Amino acid sequence: MAVTNNVDWHWLIEESGLLTLQLTEQFLFQTPFKQTELTSNCQSGSCFTTSDAFVYSLHRDKFAPLPISEEHAFTLAVCATISTNYLKPMANKSWYFKEASSDLSKPVHVGDWVSLNTSEEAIYLVLNTDTTASDVMLVSKSHRIDEQRQFKMGKPVRVHNDRLSPVYYELQEHQL
Known part of the structure; x- marks a missing residue:
C-alpha cells in the first residue's frame, strides 16, 4: 500500500x-x-x-x-516556520526592551518561552540563540514598544540575551 x-x-x-x-x-x-x-x-x-x-x-x-x-496556533506556527527557514538575518533591536533583572536573566535555549519588557510585558518564543543574542518571535497578540510602535503576533526580533526573562510558569490566556 x-x-x-x-x-x-x-x-x-x-x-x-x-x-x-x-x-x-x-x-x-x-x-x-x-x-x-x-x-x-x-x-x-x-x-x-x-x-x-x-x-x-x-x-x-x-x-x-x-x-x-x-487559528492563532496556525498563524504562529507558519510565522515561526518562515522566521526559521527563510528570514534574512536581523539587526539587533535590544534598545526597545528593558534589561531583565539579573535574578531572571538566565541562559535560554531554542523553544523556550521568554518575556520581554517595555512599559508592558509580552511573551516570546526563542527561535535561535547564541551566547550574546537570540531571535525571538512574539507569541502574545501584540506588544506596545513605544508611543509610535506596536509589534503584532508573529513578529520576529533579535535581542541581546540580557533582555530575556525565561518563563517558568504555565502561560495564561491573558498573557497571549
Whole structure:
C-alpha cells in the first residue's frame, strides 16, 4: 500500500509583496512577511518543503498546550516556520526592551518561552540563540514598544540575551 501526501502547499509572493501560503486553490493565507525580508530560498511558487513541514510540526506541537485558538496556533506556527527557514538575518533591536533583572536573566535555549519588557510585558518564543543574542518571535497578540510602535503576533526580533526573562510558569490566556 502506497502512502501519499495530500498536502500541496506552496509559497507565493502576492502583488502586495507579502509572502502568502497557498493551502488550496481557493484558500490563501497571507503572512506579515515582505519579500524584501526573505532570503532568495523563498521563491514565489516554491513548494512547502519537508523541512518546512518538520519545522511547522515542531511549532504546532509547541503551541498545542497553550490556551489559544486553532487559528492563532496556525498563524504562529507558519510565522515561526518562515522566521526559521527563510528570514534574512536581523539587526539587533535590544534598545526597545528593558534589561531583565539579573535574578531572571538566565541562559535560554531554542523553544523556550521568554518575556520581554517595555512599559508592558509580552511573551516570546526563542527561535535561535547564541551566547550574546537570540531571535525571538512574539507569541502574545501584540506588544506596545513605544508611543509610535506596536509589534503584532508573529513578529520576529533579535535581542541581546540580557533582555530575556525565561518563563517558568504555565502561560495564561491573558498573557497571549
